[in-house]
Amino acid sequence: xxxKIICLLVISxxxxxxxxxxxxEEVIKIGVFEPMTGPFAVGGEISMQGYRxxxxxxxxxxxxxxxxxxxxxxxxxxxxxxxxxxLVEKDDVVAVLGxxxxxxxxxxxxxxxxxxxxxxxxxATNPLVTMGKEYVFRACFIDxxxxxxxxxxxxxxxxxxxxxxxxxxxxxxxxxxxxFYRRTxxxxxxxxxxxxxxxxxxxDFSAQMTEIINSGAEALFFPGYFGDVALIAIxxxxxxxxxxxxxxxxLDNPKLIEIANEHAEGVxxxxxxxxxxxxxxxxxxxxxxxxxxxYEENPNSVSVMTYDAYNMLIxxxxxxxxxEPDAIRDxxxxxxxxxxxxxxxxxxxxxxxxxxxxxxKVVDGEFTYEATINP
Amino acid sequence: MTLDIFLQNLVNGLSLGGLYALxxxxxxxxxxxxxxxxxxxxxxxxxxxxxxxxxxxIFSLPWWLxxxxxxxxxxxxxILTERVAYRPLRKAPRISILxxxxxxxxxxxxxxIVVFSGVPKAFTRPEIFNKIFIFxxxxxxxxxxAATIISLIFLMALLYIVYRTKTGLAMRAISTDVETARLMAxxxxxxxxxxFAIGSALAAVGGILWALKYPQIxxxxxxxxxxxxxxxxxxxxxxxxxxxxxxxxxxGLAEIMLVGFMPELSGYRDAFxxxxxxxxxxxxxxxxxxxxxxEKV
Numbered sequence: 001x002x003x004k005i006i007c008l009l010v011i012s013x014x015x016x017x018x019x020x021x022x023x024x025e026e027v028i029k030i031g032v033f034e035p036m037t038g039p040f041a042v043g044g045e046i047s048m049q050g051y052r053x054x055x056x057x058x059x060x061x062x063x064x065x066x067x068x069x070x071x072x073x074x075x076x077x078x079x080x081x082x083x084x085x086x087l088v089e090k091d092d093v094v095a096v097l098g099x100x101x102x103x104x105x106x107x108x109x110x111x112x113x114x115x116x117x118x119x120x121x122x123x124a125t126n127p128l129v130t131m132g133k134e135y136v137f138r139a140c141f142i143d144x145x146x147x148x149x150x151x152x153x154x155x156x157x158x159x160x161x162x163x164x165x166x167x168x169x170x171x172x173x174x175x176x177x178x179x180f181y182r183r184t185x186x187x188x189x190x191x192x193x194x195x196x197x198x199x200x201x202x203x204d205f206s207a208q209m210t211e212i213i214n215s216g217a218e219a220l221f222f223p224g225y226f227g228d229v230a231l232i233a234i235x236x237x238x239x240x241x242x243x244x245x246x247x248x249x250x251l252d253n254p255k256l257i258e259i260a261n262e263h264a265e266g267v268x269x270x271x272x273x274x275x276x277x278x279x280x281x282x283x284x285x286x287x288x289x290x291x292x293x294x295y296e297e298n299p300n301s302v303s304v305m306t307y308d309a310y311n312m313l314i315x316x317x318x319x320x321x322x323x324e325p326d327a328i329r330d331x332x333x334x335x336x337x338x339x340x341x342x343x344x345x346x347x348x349x350x351x352x353x354x355x356x357x358x359x360x361k362v363v364d365g366e367f368t369y370e371a372t373i374n375p
Numbered sequence: 376m377t378l379d380i381f382l383q384n385l386v387n388g389l390s391l392g393g394l395y396a397l398x399x400x401x402x403x404x405x406x407x408x409x410x411x412x413x414x415x416x417x418x419x420x421x422x423x424x425x426x427x428x429x430x431x432x433i434f435s436l437p438w439w440l441x442x443x444x445x446x447x448x449x450x451x452x453x454i455l456t457e458r459v460a461y462r463p464l465r466k467a468p469r470i471s472i473l474x475x476x477x478x479x480x481x482x483x484x485x486x487x488i489v490v491f492s493g494v495p496k497a498f499t500r501p502e503i504f505n506k507i508f509i510f511x512x513x514x515x516x517x518x519x520x521a522a523t524i525i526s527l528i529f530l531m532a533l534l535y536i537v538y539r540t541k542t543g544l545a546m547r548a549i550s551t552d553v554e555t556a557r558l559m560a561x562x563x564x565x566x567x568x569x570x571f572a573i574g575s576a577l578a579a580v581g582g583i584l585w586a587l588k589y590p591q592i593x594x595x596x597x598x599x600x601x602x603x604x605x606x607x608x609x610x611x612x613x614x615x616x617x618x619x620x621x622x623x624x625x626x627g628l629a630e631i632m633l634v635g636f637m638p639e640l641s642g643y644r645d646a647f648x649x650x651x652x653x654x655x656x657x658x659x660x661x662x663x664x665x666x667x668x669x670e671k672v
Contacts (some may be wrong), residue, residue, distance in 0.1 A: 038493060041493035167642075194638065195638075196634070196638055196641045197641040198642065198644075199642060199644075202644070203585075203599075203600075204589065206631065207384060207387055207388075207630070207632075207633075207635050208634055210384055211638050214377075227495050227593075231589050234590070238514065240509075255497070259497040259590060
């Protein structure tokens with residue numbers, strides 16, 4: 001009898017200890033939610049290129065292997081919230097990366113913030129994404145900076161005082177950016193002569209463009225996503241619009257040129273990174289080379305950002321010395337002078353990155369470097 | 376609004392309306408015969424564009440040949456969906472076949488995402504569709520002219536088939552009474568297959584013209600045009616071919632003129648189309664042409 005009890009005790013002890021070892025985990029799980037399908041699928045795909053490359057080069061943290069748990073948010077706001085819930089509740093991730101598009105990062109960020117799991121978005125530029133949230137960070141600049149830079153560029157560099165807006169009312173990103181552009185442009189003394197709207201996925205813009213041409217606008221600011229914008233650019237030129245086309249970071253995508261062809265010529269956009277920008281560091285050289293080797297194409301600004309976001313998060317976990325969400329959060333908010341491939345990143349008090357923007361212009365079917373805009 | 380701008384909007388509206396009309400005709404035709412709202416019509420429309428895309432890209436066929444091949448393949452897909460998803464349910468309550476149609480729609484959409492990937496593809500236009508004609512201050516692109524003319528040609532061809540051929544006679548017979556038509560030695564199955572083939576071919580033509588005008592294709596591209604065409608069909612009197620044509624033009628014009636006259640409402644274009652649908656269903660459910668015609672196809 002006694003033997004039996006001892007035997008049982010030993011067995012339960014073994015089970016207890018081994019389960020304890022299991023719970024300690026061999027891997028560190030990081031969640032990723034990106035649009036793999038739907039209108040932003042291209043964004044999700046190029047985002048993944050950056051994460052995967054960074055993970056290949058930097059596969060461990062705190063001596064453990066990093067595992068990326070990827071969930072498709074289907075370019076949908078509700079699905080984005082669900083995706084983060086799944087990552088936090090079912091997959092027990094220590095932190096979340098994502099997502100392309102501010103509209104998707106917003107609901108995802110709400111969930112992560114409530115759950116107290118740090119989230120780092122690479123390219124969501126709308127201020128609301130991080131505003132008032134303790135656990136949500138971003139590696140990119142925010143739209144007030146971007147909108148201001150473009151408005152100044154229109155008014156001061158190009159000398160245009162009449163601008164039109166064509167805004168995607170279904171996207172927080174687009175609405176926000178247009179407002180910041182308008183504010184600065186009007187402060188400078190310019191006039192917004194037309195303010196037209198559409199919704200993501202619309203394909204006919206002939207009525208809007210007719211109105212814009214009629215308003216006598218010299219510049220059109222369309223802060224939408226590249227697919228819709230490509231169709232706007234085509235229809236505008238076909239209807240006889242001769243002014244400048246301008247937009248935010250979402251336009252910096254090779255698909256824009258592929259779809260709009262010669263009609264994309266002259267499009268100006270602010271973005272995160274361009275290989276010809278003079279500020280290129282050792283990190284960016286390494287990134288460009290390895291990217292070309294891995295994917296056999298030129299890197300785009302979104303992959304640079306997701307590449308940096310992954311590395312920034314890993315570096316923060318390393319500094320935190322643990323995978324406790326609060327420790328990671330504190331380390332992220334203390335990020336200073338992180339040497340990313342897209343430039344140096346410092347996180348400010350609002351959880352946003354302080355970093356320069358790059359202006360690019362489509363010339364002969366390629367995005368070419370125009371200028372660097374410092375904060 | 377000056378006259379020039381009004382005329383430009385008129386052109387824009389007619390060319391958008393022509394495309395709606397073309398898709399709506401296919402919708403209405405299937406409804407006329409089977410009393411089935413084929414919700415997969417928008418997906419058939421999408422498949423047509425991908426067939427053309429791959430015809431040009433992979434098999435490097437000349438575009439006019441891929442055009443024909445794409446239409447034939449799409450027609451075959453239409454016949455196939457009818458065989459697999461609708462024919463077994465022909466005797467079932469109408470709601471079952473409607474649900475089946477919604478299922479086919481989702482299946483094709485998701486199949487498209489898996490096979491073609493969700494990433495939009497750039498659709499290359501043949502040079503002749505890049506021309507712009509300028510009349511005074513009004514600009515018309517060649518694709519708009521082509522779309523309107525092709526829509527009219529297909530309408531004529533369809534009216535000819537339905538009212539002047541034996542197949543058309545069989546279609547009209549089935550639309551009136553399936554059992555009596557069968558007793559009169561009408562081959563019901565073949566005629567219905569034919570209806571789907573023609574309806575799907577029209578969807579393919581609509582899709583291809585759509586993709587030439589808006590040169591970007593993606594697996595869910597058929598959804599909104601499909602719904603708009605449905606509204607156009609209801610507006611014209613569902614089941615009525617000429618009505619669908621008229622409904623398409625009215626809807627296209629209404630959407631463009633809404634933005635033209637009230638630019639501040641430009642974000643509500645789709646909502647406006649649905650408001651039209653609700654009003655039609657409330658006040659004139661038979662649509663514009665619904666009451667005047669006895670025979671429906």
